[in-house]
Amino acid sequence: MIWHAGSVGGTMRERLDDAFYRLRETPPPLLAVSVILALLAAAGILALVVQVSSGGRPARAGAGPDAGHTPAESASDRSTPQPARTPSTHPVTPVPSSPSLVGKVVVIDPGHNGGNAAHPAQINRKVDAGGFLKECDTAGTETDSGYPEHAFTWDVANRVAALLRTHGLTVVLTRANDTGVGPCIDARGRAGGDAHAAAAVSIHADGGPASGTGFHVIGPNRAPDGANAGILTASARLATAMRDAFESATDEAPADYLANQQGIVDRADLGGLNLSVVPKVFIECANMRNLTDAAHVTDPAWRERAAEGIAAGIVTYLSSPPS
Numbered sequence: 001m002i003w004h005a006g007s008v009g010g011t012m013r014e015r016l017d018d019a020f021y022r023l024r025e026t027p028p029p030l031l032a033v034s035v036i037l038a039l040l041a042a043a044g045i046l047a048l049v050v051q052v053s054s055g056g057r058p059a060r061a062g063a064g065p066d067a068g069h070t071p072a073e074s075a076s077d078r079s080t081p082q083p084a085r086t087p088s089t090h091p092v093t094p095v096p097s098s099p100s101l102v103g104k105v106v107v108i109d110p111g112h113n114g115g116n117a118a119h120p121a122q123i124n125r126k127v128d129a130g131g132f133l134k135e136c137d138t139a140g141t142e143t144d145s146g147y148p149e150h151a152f153t154w155d156v157a158n159r160v161a162a163l164l165r166t167h168g169l170t171v172v173l174t175r176a177n178d179t180g181v182g183p184c185i186d187a188r189g190r191a192g193g194d195a196h197a198a199a200a201v202s203i204h205a206d207g208g209p210a211s212g213t214g215f216h217v218i219g220p221n222r223a224p225d226g227a228n229a230g231i232l233t234a235s236a237r238l239a240t241a242m243r244d245a246f247e248s249a250t251d252e253a254p255a256d257y258l259a260n261q262q263g264i265v266d267r268a269d270l271g272g273l274n275l276s277v278v279p280k281v282f283i284e285c286a287n288m289r290n291l292t293d294a295a296h297v298t299d300p301a302w303r304e305r306a307a308e309g310i311a312a313g314i315v316t317y318l319s320s321p322p323s
């Protein structure tokens, strides 16, 4: 290519004039192509700068139209590049889950609280229990060796919560630790509705006769004020699923110290069931006053099996359509 003679060794003004001259001489279609190519190159550089400034990943808005999406959508919407899949030589145990569970809320209510016993004035005050008044809460029972029910329910509740979360469920606990006071039974009863939960379960262990052993599920009967009428049928289904799953996971028999030895009793004297507007049951996992059952509740491995049974009961209930 031979440059115009005037541009060699000329002044800046001469070189600019020369450039304008050559620009004017450029045919219009070729000029348009040149401009488009220049714009594309500039956009490419800009995109590269944005990527580098955001840590090498594509820029992503933190709160856009997708900020309120469900966990299911989040899982498939990760901005981090996923590594290419290669055939694994190790067998992988899949986490059993149902797409229909993802994003649903479950309330788990660990019975009693570690600070209740030291605050009698607070826990003895009367609150609404569904058409009558009842104490805010109690201190709960304990084994003969002094392992308290509140510690048992707190431990099992957290195990249940961890298991449920592997199914994509959102879990709400009614208390944040095992050292506080309350909440009262009315708040525990309303917790499911407050959280828009699909189901709620209160975890307890009984203080029955020392000769009695076994577990039982307590379902709601019609409350004196009738406020829980809408949950009775679904709660009965939850109770059956819970009884069957707990029995299977722990190999425990239904309580032998109750008139009803089928593992399920319905009661209308519990504020936690009377005030619930979502399907709910209690489970009395064992009789802490029985030495055999006491050995179970103080064993972390047994508590894990108990939690597996409770979680399985909830998952079964939520996975099966009403009949």
Ligand SMILES: [Zn+2]
Pocket (backbone or CB within 6 Å): 111, 112, 140, 141, 149, 204, 205
């Ligand atoms: Zn209890």
